[in-house]
Amino acid sequence: MKEHYFAASDLPPNADLRGMILFTWAPYSAGTPEFDEFNFQHVTEPRRLAPHPLLSLLPMRLLGTPNGALAMIGHVDRSWLYSFQPSVAGTVVSIFAGTLQRLMSGYTVGLAMDAVRTRYSLTLAAAFEELRRRMMSPAVEQDQQLARVMTETLDLRNYIVIGDPAVSIRLPDLE
Numbered sequence: 001m002k003e004h005y006f007a008a009s010d011l012p013p014n015a016d017l018r019g020m021i022l023f024t025w026a027p028y029s030a031g032t033p034e035f036d037e038f039n040f041q042h043v044t045e046p047r048r049l050a051p052h053p054l055l056s057l058l059p060m061r062l063l064g065t066p067n068g069a070l071a072m073i074g075h076v077d078r079s080w081l082y083s084f085q086p087s088v089a090g091t092v093v094s095i096f097a098g099t100l101q102r103l104m105s106g107y108t109v110g111l112a113m114d115a116v117r118t119r120y121s122l123t124l125a126a127a128f129e130e131l132r133r134r135m136m137s138p139a140v141e142q143d144q145q146l147a148r149v150m151t152e153t154l155d156l157r158n159y160i161v162i163g164d165p166a167v168s169i170r171l172p173d174l175e
Helices: 057-063 095-104 114-136 140-157
Strands: 021-023 071-075 159-163
Touching (some): 057 071, 057 159
Parallel strands (some): 021 071
8 A cells, every 4th residue: 555655756856865864674675686585495496586686766766866865774675573673693782773873873874784784793693503503403493493593684684775885974962
């Protein structure tokens, strides 16, 4: 339903987005990969989602106008709730809260994304450990845990920065 999403076509041509950095949490908000990586069934051919990896029209419109935004952080592929839940890697800090806090404190977009990269690294290590355990003692419960770890890891990997990662904003103190 149209009232439940914001698309590139919803952005007025004269929108003034100067100084804006957007962080979206929505499936395919930044783009679409060529293949579906979230099918953990034992299939030989991954499902093709697009003829080639695609950049979404929304960031192109947001950044590609004379008064466009500075950058957009978005998601390539489906989005999962793992970013809001305690991680298999043990951290409970929301990657969104950490990233937004850093952005509003004047960090560059690239540095603000450090919370995402750190959690991705931790989940990748947890995925490796789960694979190692599974190889030692295969079981159905471990297959489910492996699928959860792999999904969380891929979900975190799929956040990208579109625009200049060196830009920053500084909000005035709200006290």
